[in-house]
Amino acid sequence: xxxxxxxxxxxxxxxxxxxxxxxxxxxxxxxxxxxxxxxxxxxxxxxxxxxxxxxxxxxxxxxxxxxxxxxxxxxxxxxxxxxxxxxxxxxxxxxxxxxxxxxxxxxxxxxxxxxxxxxxxxxxxxxxxxxxxxxxxxxxxxxxxxxxxxxxxxxxxxxxxxxxxxxxxxxxxxxxxxxxxxxxxxxxxxxxxxxxxxxxxxxxxxxxx
Amino acid sequence: xxxxxxxxxxxxxxxxxxxxxxxxxxxxxxxxxxxxxxxxxxxxxxxxxxxxxxxxxxxxxxxxxxxxxxxxxxxxxxxxxxxxxxxxxxxxxxxxxxxxxxxxxxxxxxxxxxxxxxxxxxxxxxxxxxxxxxxxxxxxxxxxxxxxxxxxxxxxxxxxxxxxxxxxxxxxxxxxxxxxxxxxxxxxxxxxxxxxxxxxxxxxxxxxx
DNA sequence: TAAAACATACCAACCAGTCGGTACTTATTT
DNA sequence: AAATAAGTACCGACTGGTTGGTATGTTTTA
Numbered sequence: 001x002x003x004x005x006x007x008x009x010x011x012x013x014x015x016x017x018x019x020x021x022x023x024x025x026x027x028x029x030x031x032x033x034x035x036x037x038x039x040x041x042x043x044x045x046x047x048x049x050x051x052x053x054x055x056x057x058x059x060x061x062x063x064x065x066x067x068x069x070x071x072x073x074x075x076x077x078x079x080x081x082x083x084x085x086x087x088x089x090x091x092x093x094x095x096x097x098x099x100x101x102x103x104x105x106x107x108x109x110x111x112x113x114x115x116x117x118x119x120x121x122x123x124x125x126x127x128x129x130x131x132x133x134x135x136x137x138x139x140x141x142x143x144x145x146x147x148x149x150x151x152x153x154x155x156x157x158x159x160x161x162x163x164x165x166x167x168x169x170x171x172x173x174x175x176x177x178x179x180x181x182x183x184x185x186x187x188x189x190x191x192x193x194x195x196x197x198x199x200x201x202x203x204x205x206x207x208x209x
Numbered sequence: 210x211x212x213x214x215x216x217x218x219x220x221x222x223x224x225x226x227x228x229x230x231x232x233x234x235x236x237x238x239x240x241x242x243x244x245x246x247x248x249x250x251x252x253x254x255x256x257x258x259x260x261x262x263x264x265x266x267x268x269x270x271x272x273x274x275x276x277x278x279x280x281x282x283x284x285x286x287x288x289x290x291x292x293x294x295x296x297x298x299x300x301x302x303x304x305x306x307x308x309x310x311x312x313x314x315x316x317x318x319x320x321x322x323x324x325x326x327x328x329x330x331x332x333x334x335x336x337x338x339x340x341x342x343x344x345x346x347x348x349x350x351x352x353x354x355x356x357x358x359x360x361x362x363x364x365x366x367x368x369x370x371x372x373x374x375x376x377x378x379x380x381x382x383x384x385x386x387x388x389x390x391x392x393x394x395x396x397x398x399x400x401x402x403x404x405x406x407x408x409x410x411x412x413x414x415x416x417x418x
Numbered sequence: 419t420a421a422a423a424c425a426t427a428c429c430a431a432c433c434a435g436t437c438g439g440t441a442c443t444t445a446t447t448t
Numbered sequence: 449a450a451a452t453a454a455g456t457a458c459c460g461a462c463t464g465g466t467t468g469g470t471a472t473g474t475t476t477t478a
Contacts, residue, residue, distance in 0.1 A: 006423075006476095006477090031467060044424055052468080108321050109318075111378060128382055165371070166372060166378075167371045169375075174334060186364040251459045255458095256436080257457060
């Protein structure tokens with residue numbers, strides 16, 4: 001194997017190990033030593049590849065950001081209308097809750113950390129806005145095609161985001177308290193179908209202010 | 210002042226200082242020394258009142274739990290039907306986002322911490338279920354009175370919780386990105402009114418599985 | 419032989435928690 | 449009421465352990 005490749009492999013190993021160690025007990029609890037041990041490298045190796053622990057975190061975030069892009073693209077391609085899209089997203093609840101279930105606490109911890117760290121915040125907001133724009137676009141299409149009533153697209157996007165994030169948090173706190181897969185599907189159904197027994201207003205939504 | 214009262218005052222001062230220090234940089238970052246300094250007490254004083262740092266956190270949580278009960282009661286009393294309740298809750302978005310805005314990161318951090326710490330988890334779940342039951346009750350009343358269509362009450366409660374928590378998290382990440390007060394009101398409107406332009410199904414909701 | 423990819427040893431800082439001791443208050447006894 | 453005993457509130461130096469980061473040396477590859 002070439003030197004460069006070996007170096008890149010080690011760096012990747014460190015990133016993977018870091019993600020695992022972080023998910024176990026959080027960012028701060030996972031020490032650099034522990035990550036190194038898990039990756040089978042020494043501290044010198046770590047600081048050869050990363051300037052600091054924070055630097056590693058940033059790089060991890062970048063990797064996730066790329067995945068977000070991929071996910072958005074794949075979901076966008078395979079969904080024709082809003083209902084279908086929501087069904088697709090809700091259908092992916094299980095992999096999100098199970099496979100990535102261990103990465104979830106880190107993801108949330110990162111979110112909170114971002115609220116205090118400008119460097120992280122910038123990255124996280126990028127991630128956040130990307131999803132927001134995606135939903136906004138979907139809703140606008142829905143409105144144009146008459147499937148969605150005339151709500152504020154940005155506000156609606158925020159609710160969708162809120163439901164997604166909020167359900168994740170509940171799943172995190174009470175994993176066995178519900179069949180989250182099912183809850184996700186029901187949630188999207190309620191979000192789509194609406195809560196009220198009868199339409200409160202006419203075609204136009206009744207948002208004041 | 211009597212001795213006991215003085216002690217209680219000091220303990221309270223420590224709790225308040227802790228809440229402030231925690232909100233600045235998180236649980237782990239705030240050292241016991243820092244809390245003591247802020248409270249104008251020594252370390253010995255701290256460990257006279259609390260068995261450990263964790264012990265303090267638990268007591269803080271208990272205080273918050275009591276406030277939750279008060280809040281639920283006050284909201285319950287001042288709302289006759291579901292729309293009114295939601296309007297009330299959404300109307301309180303500003304105080305939640307502004308006044309308690311600094312305590313929010315801690316609250317969320319606590320949530321995550323709970324997912325790993327059984328002792329904390331038990332407390333947090335109590336808090337969580339209390340809100341869940343509250344919403345469930347409201348929705349059941351709504352269904353009985355015909356205002357709400359026949360959704361799964363538990364699932365609906367989880368969505369409401371999700372929206373609340375999810376919006377808080379977005380507000381945390383991007384405080385100036387939106388008028389969160391307005392977003393909260395619009396959200397409750399959408400939640401109540403529903404997203405779809407036309408009722409997808411008939412009276413019965415179309416939840417499968 | 420130069421640089422990349424590590425390893426080893428080490429440090430200064432920090433942190434939760436301990437412990438012996440002090441100042442002051444309350445309860446009990448004389 | 450005075451003396452004594454017991455308890456509460458608090459101080460601050462100290463400890464054992466951990467952590468992020470560094471300085472320097474060694475091996476491997478181009």
